[in-house]
Amino acid sequence: MASRASEKLACCICLEMFTTPVTIPCGHSFCKECLNSHWDQEEKERPTSQEVYTCPECRKSFSERPQLSKTVQLDTLVELFRAGEGPAPRREKTTALEGKKCPRHGRLLVLYCRTEKRVICCECTVKECQDHMKVLVEDERKNEEEAERLKEETRKMEQQISSVKDSSEKFKSGVLQKFGHLVESLKECQRKAMERIENEQARTLGQMEENWNQVQHQLDAFTQHSQKAEELLACTDNITFLEELHHLPPPGKLDIPPALEFNLASSEEAITQFLNGVSRLFQEALSTSLNPPKSGPKSK
Template identity: 40%
Template sequence: ASQKLEEKLVCSICLELFRVPVTLPCGHNFCKGCIRDHWHKGQQAPAAAKTGYTCPECRRDFERCPELEKNVTLWNVVELARDGDARGSGTGRCEVARGELCPQHGRPLELYCENEQRCICCICTVRQCQGHRRVLFEEERSKKQTFLEESLEEAQEESERIERAMQELDEQTRSIKDSSDKLKSRIQSKCTHLRKALEDFQCQVVARIEQEQVSRLERLEENWSLLKDSLDVLTQYKEKAQNLLACPDHRTFLQELPRLPRLESPEALVPVEFDVAHVIKPILETLADISRLLLEDLPGSVTPKAPNPTGQAPSTPLLFPDHCNLTFDPETANKYLELSRGDRKAKHIPSAICRQQEQEPRFEPWQVLCMQSYDSGHHYWEVKISSHAVILGVTYRGLPRERQHGHSFNIGLDSSSWGLQVREDCYLAWHKGQAEKIREELYKNLGVSLDYGKGLLSFYGLGERTRLIHSFHDVFTEPLYPVFWLCEGRVVTLCQR
């Protein structure tokens, strides 16, 4: 009965409870604003479509616009209905909180509209949501609750993942701070040593240059004195000769001529040269030692480590894109080394002389240079060896051709060459006659990386994993040539790409 009463208090134009109800002469009720807007729209229509003043319910026409007076009685009933909806009445309806009322109609929310995804009242059911799928709150909550529980589990898992990620970031932060502090301390220590080394170096170099200067100037002064004495003798000779030539008496001329001193060749001057190379050589050696001092024990960012791929052989063209194709120099090859495959393969044949040995520029040891040389940039090449008892390295062009120090090779025995000797049980890194022993797996495929500008020479073992065997740090001052030494029966092949 309450619902039927409420339906009678609804304006048929706006479908809402009457706001200011007015009654037309035909007895039908409307909101004052709704009927006025309805008639106003009818008056503005084209002449053929004008409707005049007509009741929207019964279509009764009025000759003139009826007076629209507020229906006070109906207004009071509407207000009572509104108050009853908001506060409840004597019909037994429970008191309803504001959040449980329909915001449009002020009625209790009783159903859920799946189409509009909202809670609705009975008036919404009849009007806006007529024909929509409507379900009870309990049914819709059951579906929504299942979804919410799944969403909550996902949120919990995501929260745990984020917390783990935050912990990892915290650990990385601590690691970076620790590494940074250690690196700063190490760099500060090395810079302190560097300053001390440079100060000592400066004093030694300046003293050496001054000593060389004094020595050369003394020799120049001696040469100047010799020239001055010779000039004085020549001046006296010229004076006596001119006087004799001016003598008019023939007898006197002939008697005095033998008494003139003979012109003698001046004493040979001592060659004097300020040998810059002789002065610079120890300077370069000291700078190399200082460079090594700075580079030793620094992290892998300074000494690059070989990559550590898993599951397949390394892709060295990606690691070192600037691969070089080398060829052996036949003019430098020892007479027992046979070159083939376009001078890319060298084999030591001890029983046959492959070429006549010459004084220059062939090696007396079983060695050979490559044609290529490098004085800047980064370069990489690969070699394949048949077995151990092989040395590979780089050298300046002036590497001695004869045997030295009783060795069968001379790679790495001075300051102008660097070499890696492959032995049966280890490797030996040679430089300045000193060998550093390296325990590592024997590789038959080896890679050499040369970064001339950084003074970095690295040797890699190439297998299922690429592994750094050894790195040299030095200051390079001349073009570097790849060089090889082969024991009897050994074969070295230069890999091409």
């Protein structure tokens, strides 16, 4: 607070605490000696036909040189501040500019012209940079330091963004690769399950075909025997009948193979158990670890 108060009680020409403060009609205050020196310099440099005096702060012009009287209340404030705070603190100057003077007017460099991007003195403000944007050198330096700090923060954020993107891409690549392996493994399990069912089907159908051929063979033999028997019965010659009957073989026993069942109980149980286990793992992953977070990342 003391530093800020001292800045308010400082002359913008000498950048020090007011000494015999005076206030001109535009409302700005300066050290009496500083303001007189400023106007004396203006009188030397302007044509004799012109009588214009300007305020070093706002550049308001006066056709006549204002009479200067000490601003009693401001002077009292300065004295009270000095009495309460000890030696009056000087406003900080940029080290690089301390003691340097304007090469054009010989005055201390105290302001920075943003339009021309150069350091100027108080006379430059009214003679060459009257309509330009100007700030105190120390304020410009603070602005530059703040700008540099923001640029550094921006660079850090850009690096963080790049790092997040790189890490995310690498992680996504790894996840896709693992999911690819998982898909291939599931396809292999599917192939083996189908192969197991098809093998069981082929074995059962093969046995059924073998049984069918056996029954068909026996049926053909029985049919042939029946046809020969019918032909023999139609014979009217007893001698021929007896001779042919002696050569007619017995029909033989008709063997019926046992019925076959297509039983997939063992295969179905193993495959169903596997599918239920995989499905349960997927459901648990979807409801817990693979669910997106409800809130975004916390700011540091």
